[in-house]
């Protein structure tokens with residue numbers, strides 16, 4: 583009798599941690615796919631994050647644009663050096679690049695790090711999909727894993 587009661591309770595207790603959330607891992611942003619151009623724009627998006635039983639509201643950001651082939655690119659703004667936020671085209675000495683003001687880190691438009699600056703790897707990339715004409719973003723991953 584004790585095991586009959588404890589197994590369902592154990593499942594209830596463990597389920598939130600073990601749930602697979604493939605579809606829910608994508609957050610639909612307010613950015614229309616049709617409005618994305620070749621110029622990187624900042625897209626902020628918010629979602630509820632669950633960590634075990636703890637829920638919190640998280641706001642995240644992506645730099646989004648279309649590459650020369652028309653493919654959407656969504657880059658994490660988190661500098662791969664020490665985690666500051668990069669900005670697009672804000673350093674007049676290095677136009678058309680992502681710039682990290684913390685230690686003068688630079689990235690090319692495609693997110694690859696510029697040699698000779700502190701970052702040693704490219705910006706992470708968000709996987710994306712289209713949902714009813716809007717951009718939906720997954721969890722940012724190192725380049726090659728996204």
Ligand code: FES
Nearest residue numbers: 661663664682687
């Ligand atoms: S944190 Fe970006 S260059 Fe150091």
